[in-house]
Amino acid sequence: MVEKTPILDFFTYIFLITGILIVGFPIIYSLIAATQTLEDVSRVPMPLVPGDQFFVNMKQAWSRGDLGTQIMNSFLMATGITVGKIAVSILGAFSIVYFDYRFRAVAFASVFCTLMLPVEVRIMPTYEVAANVLGPVQSIWEFCHLNDIVSWFTGNDFEISLNWSLLDSYTGLILPLVASATCTFLFRQFFLTVPEELCEAAKMDGASPMTFFRKILLPLSRTNIAALVVIEFVYGYNQYLWPLLITTNPKMTTAVIGLQNLIPQADDLPEWNLALGAAVLVMLPPVLVVLFMQRWFVKGLIEREK
């Protein structure tokens, strides 16, 4: 601090502690609610002294919400998206930065423009693609009247119908979300700051592009990758709209969506202790990842937006 301002300092800490408490309050309160009996949790106001029903509630919520399966699904989805996104983007960025080819600018622009097409603005048609991934190919095939052409050539009736549904599958949960403009940008920006000499030296030593990538670029990108792992894991785990659209089987749905079934509705028993216990449990994996990898997370968050 620049000068001594004891009164202001005092208020600073008071405000800061109030702020932290306000931000933390929903969680603390939910945790307390998760330890109460049904009777206590529906008292107004709910007692702020934790009860002793935590494990009983958790056990019940766990089995009623099928949380084991769903958290596992969320975890697999988040991991798949993280790994897929990073792999796809780092290779794409390597191609864009370190090679000169005819469609480089086009490729870069096409990746760039996906920034403007979040899944929320193309809900229905993306669902249709997921219901049949080969639909686009089929449409193009029909548009070109290839059936007729083949029939004409072979003299027989020829019809092709392609069908591959991603609904209710891990591929469907993961694949459409692995393309990312922001990750590709981050790697591109980073690659542009890598000294030219490294590449020259590698070439002089006769390294192939992939050797250069594996032995030099990949180790240099370690911190960027760590930062993206945190951000993309949180992103993947917290997805809502996409899993909601493409999963109908409760065994395939994710935890964040499954929680909805535990919220007491108007004419149910007000079992908020179960709902909140489950909510806290489900939010735990990404929160832990952020807390334990805070340093990389903050770095990644700020770098990514540049």
Place this chain on the structure above:
Amino acid sequence: MIKRSFFKSRYLPYFLILPQVIVTLTFFYWPAFQGLMQSFLLSDPFGRQSKFVWFYNYIELFSDPLYLKSILITFVFSLSVAIVSLSLGLFIATMANRALRATALVRTLLIWPYAVAPAISGILWLFLLHPSYGIVALGIKNVFGMNWNPVLNGTDAMVMITMASAWKQISYNFVFFMAGMQAIPKSLIEAAAIDGASPLRRFWSITFPLLSPTFFFLSVMNIIYSFFETFGVIHTVTQGGPGGSTNILVYKVYQDGFVGLNMGSSSAQSVILMSLIILITVIQFRFVEKKVQYTG
């Protein structure tokens, strides 16, 4: 931009970028194109036939009072979320920046709501603001002496989803404001202090103007967040109700398309949202160029 020294290879670069291109073509461009086409078509309720109707769907939309209301709601909602979360984030960051000794601890205590899914944040606030059980609801009833019922009252429901959405965003804004403040040279602040500027004066005359790029960037990000990512909050907390009072644009696309199966209208709404996000992105990138000049 390309490196001065680069590799020459005939097929490798295409092969490397192929996965990205395939995924973007199949899941981004093709659906976007389909959506655009569908927005000019009118199908019968069974989806058997469709007719090309030019801008009929758009004209219908803009003469539909429900859609106009949804636009208004979305703007009110995103502005409220941005104002609440930006001001609280800035306030807490200013305080945290003054408490130099505990910065790391404070950051740890404030950062984690970022990792909470919007839908889960919705559940927590649903309980806090529940008309019969919520403790915050009870406080509102006692302090303001008003009847609080987000299940029946549209304004109350709007306040509820705003709180649930803004809460999680406070920590995001906090991280950026904090980073922005720590990047301001200490010498500037010290020079001002020697000239006799009070802490408040220093904040308004030095810190705040230097934070303006961060501020602008965060405003854009918060608006994008409240336009699109709050879908989970709406879906868990209000489902657009009561009486459409929290039916923001994204939720309406989902309801009309996925639930109501009105493809033409839903696609037209998607296209409008798409143009909106393109506009936001263009503004943002315009600004980024300015920011580069600004910081020299």
